[in-house]
Amino acid sequence: MNTDSVLSCNLVQVAACGRIARQWFIFLRIHINASNEMEEKMKKIVKTLTLGCCLLVLAAFQVNASETTAHKPAPAEVIKMLQEGNQRFVNGKSIHPHADSARLIQAGKENQGNHAYATVITCSDSRVPVERIFDAGVMDIFVIRVAGNVVDTDEAGSIEYGLAHVNTPVLVVLGHTQCGAVTAVTDAVQGHGHPLEINIPPLVDNIQPAVERAIAAHPEAKGKDVVPYGIEENVWQGIEDLFMRSPASREMVKSGKAKVVGAIYDVSTGAVNWLPEDKVTTILAKVESDPHRQTQAMAGGEAQHGTTH
Ligand SMILES: [Zn+2]
Numbered sequence: 001m002n003t004d005s006v007l008s009c010n011l012v013q014v015a016a017c018g019r020i021a022r023q024w025f026i027f028l029r030i031h032i033n034a035s036n037e038m039e040e041k042m043k044k045i046v047k048t049l050t051l052g053c054c055l056l057v058l059a060a061f062q063v064n065a066s067e068t069t070a071h072k073p074a075p076a077e078v079i080k081m082l083q084e085g086n087q088r089f090v091n092g093k094s095i096h097p098h099a100d101s102a103r104l105i106q107a108g109k110e111n112q113g114n115h116a117y118a119t120v121i122t123c124s125d126s127r128v129p130v131e132r133i134f135d136a137g138v139m140d141i142f143v144i145r146v147a148g149n150v151v152d153t154d155e156a157g158s159i160e161y162g163l164a165h166v167n168t169p170v171l172v173v174l175g176h177t178q179c180g181a182v183t184a185v186t187d188a189v190q191g192h193g194h195p196l197e198i199n200i201p202p203l204v205d206n207i208q209p210a211v212e213r214a215i216a217a218h219p220e221a222k223g224k225d226v227v228p229y230g231i232e233e234n235v236w237q238g239i240e241d242l243f244m245r246s247p248a249s250r251e252m253v254k255s256g257k258a259k260v261v262g263a264i265y266d267v268s269t270g271a272v273n274w275l276p277e278d279k280v281t282t283i284l285a286k287v288e289s290d291p292h293r294q295t296q297a298m299a300g301g302e303a304q305h306g307t308t309h
Helices: 003-031 036-067 075-090 101-109 153-165 180-189 200-217 223-245 247-254 278-288
Strands: 118-122 141-145 170-176 259-265 272-274
Touching: 075 118, 075 170, 075 259, 075 272, 118 153, 141 153, 153 170, 153 223, 153 247, 170 223, 180 200, 180 223, 200 223, 223 247, 223 259, 223 278, 247 259, 247 278, 259 278
Parallel strands: 118 141, 118 170, 170 259
Antiparallel strands: 259 272
């Protein structure tokens, strides 16, 4: 049962309680020729019954409301689940959860927002099958895949949907080793680029600042040796681009409702290497002081205080 139907159901119950209490009182007044003292006692009894009835309905509402979120684990628990799933995958001991027909029937009937526990944005690379590498199943992970795991408007919108509407407590920005998109941008920045199809440059332009930072931070690295550093920087770039574009994501992280973590998947071992969590806090603080960050959280408002490009 979703929150809307729980709410409407309980409003009906409250209204019914009120009607019952009024009918009780009318019944008692009509059928019992009571003294004033008796009438006062009856009024007290009816008030007590009404109050009790309402408290019961409120308690029922709280139970129902918590049912929609109670099974969503805390962010730290989600990260542990992802780590354990990846460990099973690496060890060849995947249990392939939530992959049977019963789960499909459940998926057809229920709201994914009551089940999916993580949003993951990663590269389109065929070596990064998200549910497999985390040993997860149907209705477990809200996945966004785009070459180079870049975060432009469409990806930021998808992430906002995952965090705010599918209610996943965790977002993983997942880069991977040997990423072709990061390699192509590294080649271009180093002057070894080649002609690209018309839509690719605007796709990968988000990666360029990451590669430039990697080169600046590691002057000893030459040629392709820059790529692994660029891959990590590109994860941080994705998180920064998300925060720049999405006040909703910033607020969810600040309030503790959601956690954003960076990680890099090793295509040759299957292992997910988790990046330091405090770096996300540093990036968020940097964005919060950036005048170019988006400050309008919701679409459809009148004011556009900040823009991203
Ligand atoms: Zn890639």
